[in-house]
Amino acid sequence: MPKVVDPEERRQEIAEAVFRVARRDGLELASLRNVAEEAGLAIGSVRHYFAGQADIMNFAMNLFALRAGKRLLARAAGLRVPGPDAPPAAHVATLEAMFAEVLPIDAERREEAEVWLAFTTSARTRSELAPLALEMHDDLRRVIGRVLTGAAGVGVLRPGLDPDEEAGRTHALIDGMTLHAILQPDRLGPSGLAAMLRRHVCAITTVRAEELPPLPE
Amino acid sequence: MPKVVDPEERRQEIAEAVFRVARRDGLELASLRNVAEEAGLAIGSVRHYFAGQADIMNFAMNLFALRAGKRLLARAAGLRVPGPDAPPAAHVATLEAMFAEVLPIDAERREEAEVWLAFTTSARTRSELAPLALEMHDDLRRVIGRVLTGAAGVGVLRPGLDPDEEAGRTHALIDGMTLHAILQPDRLGPSGLAAMLRRHVCAITTVRAEELPPLPE
DNA sequence: AACAAGGTAGCACGTCCGTGCTATAAAAGG
């Protein structure tokens, strides 16, 4: 055998090359050749780890969904949720932080969102990617639903609003904000995202902006 | 000369073939050959009307932006805006109808939205399409801003909300709803769109759902 | 020392791509 190499690790390196090409040039240019060059490998080497181009795409999107899901769950677990008798502002601040986690406010999350958009839009015409796109969609929706249901449970959701219905609206808003931030960053930058999120959070809760911690920047 | 043909009309027919291919297979498959076949023409015939593939794309996206803009303005002009002393519900109903105009609730607007998404996302990596994508973005934002400013003028905007800031949020929400309706139609169909729009409209105005005309369907 | 196995690399083929260029058919003007 040649050099000792963890095959799984190599596959992930190649998938990361896919992410870079997709962000820079678009997913349609993530050809075997371009990906191999981006990864610094020969085309034959890449093919040693994947059955074909479709296999690379499936693996890459699976890896992406896995990482994004893990990161979201880890962050959700990391956020210490206030006790039931904490002031409303504390609950809403946690809720806001959770939503901020999936918005492209910093470079890392922006890169992630760019890859997400590339995959999720191309899944419309590449049916083999559709199940994963739907799964990511439902996962995010579920997280948002849980957060809002929790908010309703401690009474910080604005009266008259249904947690489930508001989850749908907030989900659409978050993805719309992400879309704008990625496609028209001149019109919606990180600070704009934060401000808009705060406005939305105040609109659906009983807490006013002054009660929340000041926006960074 | 051969058959009498209006060149501009032919170009539009070819552009419409681009739209169909983009919706069915994705914009990356809108090659000269595929478009020619879709239009029922020989590849050489298509090239008689366009300098090259990039020329086709530019023309198609220009035509799309032109038509979409025209349709939006025509609809805006067609909506009879209530007098200043009309009941609040009438103003809000008009506002809701205007927003519904850009949501993919019927087949025609769904097709339009699919093409819009294809163009606007590909503009991220095709710099020659970027100016047009930005123009469409700003146009829609401007229309929303005007509608909300008008609503504030007649006092139906919920107190404490800034028309301009709310225009940004509504814009993001509308594009997010469009994204969801196109990519995950099982999760957000036409009736879901209408219901979500109504909920948002009620959330940002002083009018309650019961005061508005019942939702179709 | 001989061998097996896995990593790396690349050739070769058929397909699709955009494009330069040419050929034919049909209508309008002299």
Next chain:
DNA sequence: CCTTTTATAGCACGGACGTGCTACCTTGTT
């Protein structure tokens, strides 16, 4: 009738694509 103009069509080339297949090199085992 003949020329000019324009629509339509197609050939041919170079390049990028995915993929079947082979060759070589490096390492661990017998």
